[in-house]
Amino acid sequence: MTTGADVEQQVRAAAERAREASYGLALATRAEKDRALGAMADALLARLDEVLAANADDVRRAEGSGTPANIVDRLRLDPDRVAGMAQGLREVAGLPDPVGEVVRGSTLANGLELRQVRVPFGVVGIIYEARPNVTADAAGICLKSGNAALLRGSASALASNTTIVEVLRSAVEGAGLDPDAVQLVPGEGHEGAKVLMRARGLVDVLIPRGGAGLIRSVVEESTVPVIETGVGNCHVYVDAAADLDKALAIVVNAKTHRTSVCNAAESLLVHEDVADDFLPSVIDALQERGVTIHGDERFAEYDGVVAATPEDWDTEYLSLEISAAVVPDLDAAVRHIRAHSSKHSDAIVTEDLGAARRFTASVDAAAVLVNASTRFTDGGEFGFGAEIGISTQKLHARGPMGLPEMTSTKYVVTGDGHVR
Amino acid sequence: MTTGADVEQQVRAAAERAREASYGLALATRAEKDRALGAMADALLARLDEVLAANADDVRRAEGSGTPANIVDRLRLDPDRVAGMAQGLREVAGLPDPVGEVVRGSTLANGLELRQVRVPFGVVGIIYEARPNVTADAAGICLKSGNAALLRGSASALASNTTIVEVLRSAVEGAGLDPDAVQLVPGEGHEGAKVLMRARGLVDVLIPRGGAGLIRSVVEESTVPVIETGVGNCHVYVDAAADLDKALAIVVNAKTHRTSVCNAAESLLVHEDVADDFLPSVIDALQERGVTIHGDERFAEYDGVVAATPEDWDTEYLSLEISAAVVPDLDAAVRHIRAHSSKHSDAIVTEDLGAARRFTASVDAAAVLVNASTRFTDGGEFGFGAEIGISTQKLHARGPMGLPEMTSTKYVVTGDGHVR
Numbered sequence: 001m002t003t004g005a006d007v008e009q010q011v012r013a014a015a016e017r018a019r020e021a022s023y024g025l026a027l028a029t030r031a032e033k034d035r036a037l038g039a040m041a042d043a044l045l046a047r048l049d050e051v052l053a054a055n056a057d058d059v060r061r062a063e064g065s066g067t068p069a070n071i072v073d074r075l076r077l078d079p080d081r082v083a084g085m086a087q088g089l090r091e092v093a094g095l096p097d098p099v100g101e102v103v104r105g106s107t108l109a110n111g112l113e114l115r116q117v118r119v120p121f122g123v124v125g126i127i128y129e130a131r132p133n134v135t136a137d138a139a140g141i142c143l144k145s146g147n148a149a150l151l152r153g154s155a156s157a158l159a160s161n162t163t164i165v166e167v168l169r170s171a172v173e174g175a176g177l178d179p180d181a182v183q184l185v186p187g188e189g190h191e192g193a194k195v196l197m198r199a200r201g202l203v204d205v206l207i208p209r210g211g212a213g214l215i216r217s218v219v220e221e222s223t224v225p226v227i228e229t230g231v232g233n234c235h236v237y238v239d240a241a242a243d244l245d246k247a248l249a250i251v252v253n254a255k256t257h258r259t260s261v262c263n264a265a266e267s268l269l270v271h272e273d274v275a276d277d278f279l280p281s282v283i284d285a286l287q288e289r290g291v292t293i294h295g296d297e298r299f300a301e302y303d304g305v306v307a308a309t310p311e312d313w314d315t316e317y318l319s320l321e322i323s324a325a326v327v328p329d330l331d332a333a334v335r336h337i338r339a340h341s342s343k344h345s346d347a348i349v350t351e352d353l354g355a356a357r358r359f360t361a362s363v364d365a366a367a368v369l370v371n372a373s374t375r376f377t378d379g380g381e382f383g384f385g386a387e388i389g390i391s392t393q394k395l396h397a398r399g400p401m402g403l404p405e406m407t408s409t410k411y412v413v414t415g416d417g418h419v420r
Numbered sequence: 421m422t423t424g425a426d427v428e429q430q431v432r433a434a435a436e437r438a439r440e441a442s443y444g445l446a447l448a449t450r451a452e453k454d455r456a457l458g459a460m461a462d463a464l465l466a467r468l469d470e471v472l473a474a475n476a477d478d479v480r481r482a483e484g485s486g487t488p489a490n491i492v493d494r495l496r497l498d499p500d501r502v503a504g505m506a507q508g509l510r511e512v513a514g515l516p517d518p519v520g521e522v523v524r525g526s527t528l529a530n531g532l533e534l535r536q537v538r539v540p541f542g543v544v545g546i547i548y549e550a551r552p553n554v555t556a557d558a559a560g561i562c563l564k565s566g567n568a569a570l571l572r573g574s575a576s577a578l579a580s581n582t583t584i585v586e587v588l589r590s591a592v593e594g595a596g597l598d599p600d601a602v603q604l605v606p607g608e609g610h611e612g613a614k615v616l617m618r619a620r621g622l623v624d625v626l627i628p629r630g631g632a633g634l635i636r637s638v639v640e641e642s643t644v645p646v647i648e649t650g651v652g653n654c655h656v657y658v659d660a661a662a663d664l665d666k667a668l669a670i671v672v673n674a675k676t677h678r679t680s681v682c683n684a685a686e687s688l689l690v691h692e693d694v695a696d697d698f699l700p701s702v703i704d705a706l707q708e709r710g711v712t713i714h715g716d717e718r719f720a721e722y723d724g725v726v727a728a729t730p731e732d733w734d735t736e737y738l739s740l741e742i743s744a745a746v747v748p749d750l751d752a753a754v755r756h757i758r759a760h761s762s763k764h765s766d767a768i769v770t771e772d773l774g775a776a777r778r779f780t781a782s783v784d785a786a787a788v789l790v791n792a793s794t795r796f797t798d799g800g801e802f803g804f805g806a807e808i809g810i811s812t813q814k815l816h817a818r819g820p821m822g823l824p825e826m827t828s829t830k831y832v833v834t835g836d837g838h839v840r
Contacts, residue, residue: 023758027781108803112792121814122784200639204814219620223640225815246837253839338443360832361447364542372532372835381840382831383528394541394624394828395645396816408814411802412780415792417666419673420801 007187011195014183015202018123018148021180026120026146028177030097033144036175037093040143041086043171044136044164048082054163055132062156074130075157085136085164088386092140095385098404099146113414118407120146121204125185125196126388127152127218129210132160138209139168139182141388145406150203152185152193197222204408209389212316227397229389232262232344233316234374237333237359240273241352244281246371250349251282253373256289260318262390263345263377267313268324269333272298275326286322296325313340330355334362341365344392345377366392366399427607431615434603435622438543438568441600446540446566448597450517453564456595457513460563461506463591464556464584468502474583475552482576494550495577505556505584508806512560515805518824519566533834538827540566541624545605545616546808547572547638549630552580558629559588559602561808565826570623572605572613617642624828629809632736647817649809652682652764653736654794657753657779660693661772664701666791670769671702673793676709680738682810683765683797687733688744689753692718695746706742716745733760750775754782761785764812765797786812786819 025033044051055077062072104116124147126138135151142149153161161184169179185192196203200223208218212231219226236254238247254265270278275298283302286293293299294308305324312323313336327333330348337346347369348359360368367377377399379387384402391397397405445453464471475497482492524536544567546558555571562569573581581604589599605612616623620643628638632651639646656674658667674685690698695718703722706713713719714728725744732743733756747753750768757766767789768779780788787797797819799807804822811817817825 023782026784106803108801112796114802116819119784220643225645225813227815243837249837249839257840356834362443364446364539365830367831367833369833370835372833372838373840375840376532376833376835376838377831381528382534383526393645395647398829399536399831408818410785411787411797411819412790413787413792413796414776414790415796417663417669418792418796419669420677420793420795 004191007191008195010186011192012199012202014186015123015150015196015199017180018150018183019202021178022120022122022146022148024178025143025148025181026099026122028146032175032177033097033146034093036143036172036177037089037140039171039175040136040140040168041089043167044082044086044089047167048079051082051160051163051167052077052079054159057159058132058157067156071130071156075132075160077132077160081133085133088133088137089140092144092386095144095403097144098407101404103409110418111415112418115412116409117412118404119410121406121408123148123150123203124406125150125152125199125203125206125224127193127196127206127208127210127214129154129214130157132157132164134209135161135164136168137386138388139165141386141403141406143172143177143181145403147406148181148183150183150185150196152196155188194221197224200224207389227389227391227401228393229391229401230262231316231342231392232264232390233267233314233340233342234263234265234344235267235269235337235341235346236265236374237269237327237330237337237346237348238271238274238278239330239348239350239352239355239359240271241355242271242274242278242349243351244274244278247278247349248281248285250347250371250373252285252289254347254375255286255291255322256320257373257375259320261375262316263374264318265347265374266316266322267340268322269327269336270324271330271333272326272328279326290320292321294321294323298326299324316342330358334359337363342392344390345369345374347372347374366390424611427611428615430606431612432619432622434606435543435570435616435619437600438570438603439622441598442540442542442566442568444598445563445568445601446519446542448566452595452597453517453566454513456563456592456597457509457560459591459595460556460560460588461509463587464502464506464509467587468499471502471580471583471587472497472499474579477579478552478577487576491550491576495552495580497552497580501553505553508553508557509560512564512806512823515564515823517564518827521824523829530838531835532838535832536829537832538824539830541826541828543568543570543623544826545570545572545619545623545626545644547613547616547626547628547630547634549574549634550577552577552584554629555581555584556588557806558808559585561806561823561826563592563601565823567826568601568603570603570605570616572616575608614641617644620644627808647809647811647821648813649811649821650682651736651762651812652684652810653687653734653760653762654683654685654764655687655689655757655761655766656685656794657689657747657750657757657766657768658691658694658698659750659768659770659772659775659779660691661775662691662694662698662769663771664694664698667698667769668701668705670767670791670793672705672709674767674795675706675711675742676740677793677795679740681795682736683794684738685767685794686736686742687760688742689747689756690744691750691753692746692748699746710740712741714741714743718746719744736762750778754779757783762812764810765789765794767792767794786810
């Protein structure tokens with residue numbers, strides 16, 4: 001049995017080892033990092049049996065304690081999923097190295113050379129839920145961006161994560177880098193995560209990946225700077241000037257293509273000028289696909305539509321449910337979105353350029369989409385190649401976070417004896 | 421007498437008015453914002469007497485309560501200082517508008533047009549000490565970057581700040597923008613600042629400007645994202661391959677050019693190979709200018725050098741004092757800096773390109789300077805034109821923060837009925 005003080009000491013010691021490792025990693029060349037990523041991928045495949053055996057323990061434990069089947073499914077690894085993790089690491093190796101990129105540069109009037117250069121954060125903490133594949137993803141993205149990773153998965157995946165991290169560490173070491181660049185945060189229960197959140201100065205950035213509850217608790221408790229990710233109460237607004245065929249396709253896609261993800265639509269707003277034309281078809285199409293509609297008075301006139309409660313407008317269902325309302329005009333849609341959006345992704349469907357301009361300028365979200373499904377807000381879709389999450393905050397990174405978003409910058413100023 | 425609950429309500433109401441104002445300000449054109457900045461400058465000059473009278477009240481109150489003369493001096497306004505505030509606003513008007521800048525753009529394989537565009541944060545809180553000129557500076561920088569400003573100055577400058585904000589608000593309104601874009605945070609004592617720090621969701625970003633104590637308390641208490649500014653324990657490392665004339669000029673400039681600023685040098689490290697040559701001259705030059713040297717054993721062999729205590733290595737003197745040590749090599753200098761630097765600005769003096777490369781890559785600071793005084797880390801010197809502060813954190817902005825650093829981004833994604 002470990003005490004709180006033990007855990008604090010262990011987590012801080014891990015963070016200090018990560019800091020030491022980060023110094024070497026910051027100087028590692030792209031070739032060295034890519035070699036390590038390749039070795040990590042190879043090792044996961046070579047030691048597949050160990051990984052699957054550890055995962056089987058987690059799955060057995062989860063089933064034994066009555067965990068819902070969909071959670072157990074997210075926890076379960078099989079040869080294909082592990083191959084996917086290895087493939088993900090190889091893809092990260094194929095991406096350009098963000099470290100060393102000169103973001104801005106000039107020669108000042110006095111001859112000083114000014115360069116703003118991308119550098120790693122240093123030590124990055126990732127707190128995440130269920131899926132053990134995040135362990136490999138996060139380790140790979142951190143390593144490529146020159147950051148030491150402190151990984152804190154959920155207790156339910158502890159055996160899987162322990163083995164995966166052990167496999168990755170030995171590969172990193174074999175490739176000549178410091179294995180402390182990839183560590184699991186010690187400590188049982190919530191203790192370890194709590195110490196991590198208070199390790200200001202030891203940990204440079206914390207990134208929570210998971211449900212709204214996890215993210216809220218990290219944001220509120222952490223004194224380490226946090227990048228908030230992933231809660232999405234996304235809207236689709238069908239304008240008076242919408243092409244209703246496009247609108248129908250976009251609403252159906254945004255709601256039903258995949259329901260458990262943060263860029264799925266959770267709320268539909270329809271301009272009243274097209275309500276009589278559009279409502280019957282969109283209600284039919286959604287209900288055909290099993291979607292429950294929580295509608296305002298106009299929507300609730302139709303069969304099968306449930307009357308919306310005030311809470312519905314703020315709810316991220318992550319399931320086959322959607323809230324829906326008719327609005328008098330674009331400004332009312334914008335006001336509704338301001339009041340209820342989680343500022344992730346909001347879309348307008350319109351053929352009117354003025355309406356599109358006004359909507360994109362007025363809606364305050366990580367992504368504002370015109371005539372496109374909210375499902376496109378995604379690092380892969382945006383061509384970033386790998387994504388640690390989708391930031392819904394305004395500081396540092398907003399929207400899908402690729403490798404450049406996993407870095408800070410420093411100014412390098414070169415003179416020849418310059419004084420003021 | 422106002423109660424805590426009153427203050428909370430007042431501050432939140434002010435933040436909500438700021439939010440409303442921010443919606444309009446985000447859409448304001450550069451021409452509209454520059455017109456408002458010009459009107460603000462004109463109004464400060466036209467109503468100079470009111471501003472000076474209010475300031476005289478503050479000065480009288482400060483003197484009456486026994487405030488040290490140097491603090492009273494920072495509080496005091498005169499026609500020149502107010503003219504400087506007006507000039508600062510005109511200079512901000514002359515800078516390019518960061519809002520709308522396309523940071524990144526491409527057309528994806530499926531034809532979607534992706535644009536990452538600079539947008540204002542929304543509502544920015546600034547918590548600052550003594551100097552009433554910050555009120556006009558901060559209001560101008562926020563307005564130009566499209567942000568509504570919630571300004572929280574010190575109690576000692578309350579009369580000055582109240583009048584300045586009143587003058588600026590009437591100018592903003594006269595120029596056709598919402599005056600709630602510039603507000604003083606209500607509430608006496610620390611109450612108002614505390615509510616501001618807890619107004620997550622209402623306030624997008626908090627920027628503390630002032631001493632280390634103010635900044636620490638904001639960083640620790642705030643649930644609103646903070647941009648940390650301005651604490652500088654800056655180092656100058658004189659390498660074995662230094663040109664000692666340049667080194668002398670740089671050390672003297674970095675320490676004595678202006679002592680009360682965050683980019684002044686506070687610590688000197690000298691490679692042992694040049695210690696015998698360099699120590700006598702640098703000690704002479706510094707002592708001639710009244711600098712007290714807190715030295716390690718090697719330095720303390722010289723007359724007048726005080727033996728350093730362990731605390732000295734971590735002290736930001738902001739006065740004519742400096743800590744000083746001899747180090748065996750560059751790596752030891754880097755280790756010393758890692759242990760003690762506040763990650764603001766650290767300089768190396770060397771003619772050896774390899775040493776310069778290793779130092780700039782290894783030292784983790786907002787600015788790393790080669791053969792140049794730490795005093796150059798400054799928005800004005802870097803050519804940014806206006807500066808809200810110097811960020812010493814790694815998230816979002818690092819180093820001098822100009823107008824672009826006062827913005828976030830959003831992705832605007834344009835399609836023609838695109839679905840996944």
